[in-house]
Amino acid sequence: MTRIKRVMTHKAKSRGETLMGYKIAVLGATGNVGQEMLSILAERAFPADEVVALASRRSQGTEVSYGDRTLKVKTLDTYDFKGTDICLMATTGAMSAEWAPKIAAKGCVVIDNSSRWRMDADVPLIVPEVNAAAIAGYTKKNIIANPNCSTAQMVVALKPLHDAAGIRRVVVSTYQSVSGAGKEAMDELFTQTRAIFVNDALVNENFTKQIAFNVIPHIDDFMEDGQTKEEWKMTVETKKILDPKIKVTATCVRVPVFVGHSEAINIEFERPISDEEAREILREAPGCLVVDKHEDGGYVTPIECVGDYATYISRIRVDPTVENGLNIWVVSDNLRKGAALNAVQIAEILGARYLKKAA
Template structure:
């Protein structure tokens, strides 16, 4: 028996990839719904060998599905995830909105699968920042064996984390450097083509960025708050 699944944010890059991965994994789906904002109602997205039309999040009846994958950004998650959870389905939230909520488990299956027991409080499961997810998979067995005291971490992240605007800027600047256009930055503070920028997100009062803070906060929640982390995100 399969599940009734809704992907919220189905027209975005991540939402479309979620649909692709569910198909590749042959995840048992009886019904698949693509859900997005009203402006995307009727937009077609691929699901397996067919296309499905996006439904309006304002009108969709979430009580009719078992599982909701949220990938519409933090603002949308804060506005909708708890409402959806109260309607009955389990929400797997891909944003940062609920990661540090004490009533929401933050889970990487290879690291802390038992935390799923907490999901019944709000019917929400959070997944961590992409860099944290990779980090904790490496740290957990080491910590179990020897207790990690400190970790120094540097990440070199793709522009796709900034969405379509970030990817377009990299593409356009790459062309411009070869004489085919304007390389002036718009999305990023400096030229990103053939370059690295040593911060992601917004700077905090302590000199770290919020992207860097996510990595230690989420690692502490999933593994051990006693681990000291020094993080640089590029």
């Protein structure tokens, strides 16, 4: 019996209950995020009696890893969700639009990683370190939304600072890895990089321009006002998760990094806050890890955050050009805190506070 399961069972026995484990489905189990979900469920010893890997028909029978076990992927079309407690979805928005309501209608709570349900008023949009209490709203549709990867790590860093000094305005520039665009995008970066060294022709399929040794100030579709959908997501999701009064403007850039998103964030506060105060607040904040030395290498870069759970914060300094201004540098593994880890954390709270299976 895993350590977490032992602890839960001990607490249950003290109340005269016997807790059972959950049945979990991971939909999109063959993709980058789905595989991370399976890995994190195992790493964190999620109290599951059964974990089912699901994908489309073309992936049926594919093997995926779940801790030290191997799972054979089952097809979504023929899987019966009755009796499944939680479904972690790592699919497209179109697939989520079709399947999430069907799955939820079977009594299975959907935790969706796509953008489809994030701005639905009846669906809670959750980052556990920021607004865990809002999970209670899942009963309206039996669906909980995971935010955009760039939003998730930013609000983890902003929340404790907002509580301390009240954030008025945020200006953020992102440096987002290609893994945020999927496995094919990662393959394109690798292929283009190799092609440059061997003098082969470069092919752009997943990006509008060459990504190897380049940066592209364009993520998702352009909107009428000139911003991209990714930039819009950061604005509206931050307002829904953290505070609707905060003004947010973003410039989202794809960079030739395989995993790990970075963000340069300029924050204007309502009340004075020094860099040292901010540093101490963030050191104590859940999910945050401060690495901020004023010396060569005294900061965190994307390659150092890969495989970790934390949201790293560096380069904390006063912005003297605005009243009550600070600059911070935020880095996180986008496949983990930006997607899979956040979903598993939601599932942990959902199980512990709301579902509470008892025999």
